[in-house]
Amino acid sequence: MFDRIFADPLDPARPLQKQIQERIVEAILAGLIVPHEPLPATRVLSRLLDVSRNTVTLVYERMAQDGYLVPVDRRGYFVDEAFLRQQTIPKGRTAPPVEAIATARHADLTGKMRQRPSSQPSITKPKDWHRHPYPFVYGQVAADPTSVSRWRDCIRQASRNEHLKSWMSDLVDADDPELVEQIQRRILPRRGFRARPEEILVTNGAQSALYLLARLFCGFGITVGVEDPGYADARNIFALAGAEIRPIPVDGNGLKVDERLAGCSLVHVTPSHQAPTNVTMTMQRRLALLEAAERHDILIIEDDYEHEVNHVGPRQHALKGYDRCERVIHVGSLSKPVFPGLRLGFLVAPPEVVVELRALRRLVYRHPSALDQRAMAIFLADGHYDAHIRRQQETFAVRWAAMLREIERRLPDCRPVMTTGGSAIWLKLPPGVRPEHVQAEALRRGVVVEVGDVHFAAPTPERNYLRLGFGAIATEAIAPGLARLADAIAAAAETQTSMAPSARTAAAQDAAALLSHERQPARPLP
The missing domain is CATH 1.10.10.10 (Winged helix-like DNA-binding domain superfamily/Winged helix DNA-binding domain)
Structure with a gap:
């Protein structure tokens, strides 16, 4: 052999x-x-x-x-x-004097702006979240020393003479062929489908792929169906591109496939682990969505940002694996499970779509870092990516079980959404407890949590949710962290009960100020 x-x-x-x-x-x-x-x-x-x-x-x-x-x-x-x-293999000039600046008539820059992205509701978390002892933040991971060491090795290898030509020159609108090959061979088969090189585009993370797709397919008169609750940044991206947003409810089986899909040109879904609830779309729903897309002439954007993280049962194949009519554009992340700050992703679409996206990407940022692309190709080829995912899945499974066990023990009045995987828990607070008040009380106790309101698009009477990520918190910190969260929930409930309506509004503003660092960072309680 x-x-x-x-x-x-x-x-x-x-x-x-x-x-x-x-x-x-x-x-x-x-x-x-x-x-x-x-x-x-x-x-x-x-x-x-x-x-x-x-x-x-x-x-x-x-x-x-x-x-x-x-x-x-x-x-x-x-x-x-x-x-x-x-394994499931199938530049500068001299500045004017200060007095001249003070007396000059300044341009009305805000009046000239055609868009105000900063006014959109978006996900927020303290920028110094890592300083807090109990960071239940989503989308972040603790450093894996082995993977960090392996990544350094890959960067060193990519920097050697034999790889210089792959990243020293401007690729213009091209991708590293070795990374594309590794995506073909290592990433896509375990998701249940295959693709040709001309169907793959490398992007600066999965979110960059969503932005490019919105620029290509959205505009005035285009309706985009989004999950509700759903990924707030995707909703904002489509809205900025001029699309009309149509919220479609999510339940324990994923996106509801009903008459609300009629009239949508696109629909954005997260079937593997729904953002933010983490539920997995059932096979029945997947097939129904594909049938509805064919019947209503809908393009599906499958945002498979967290495919690898599953704790119960085998991973389901991606929606793209069941697509017979090329209506599914598959979006994935290479960096989110390993190093979220690396910002490497990809999308898989028909060749005629990739041609236009490649030209559009060239206008936006040409291409992702060629050095990072080659290093990631080496990281994949040497098996380091698979090894990291295996270690991470084992760690996440332990933390997931600890989260559910400690929530049942310490937060009996809260209700977590039961899932088969993911890196966060979608938690419903007791009736009448405001999540922003809990967030402020928790931060004072060194606990960082995410308010769930921003994920809802349609008006709803029940928005008392938190998202608790466990990718960045140490396993041994989960129990004491949730104990302090229980104290924060009790304090928030007691404060709200004794507040007048005007005082509650002020408290909500105070919570936002605390989150945006207008106060000193929280210190752990003795």
């Missing part, structure tokens, strides 16, 4: 360890190496490859650290069976 895996000679111009690891990882993912048979001894493989025994030893040790291999005393290295079970 290893004669076949290494039939092609190693390239002496590339790092030997990297090439050996790439081929072994590829063979494991392809099912060519069975778990009950040991890999060749380091002495045997080094002789076969004509490399030092130490080189092979370092490769085996590194793959064991990443979870691909398991060392067994006196028997050697074996493929980790637990790993196999988790």
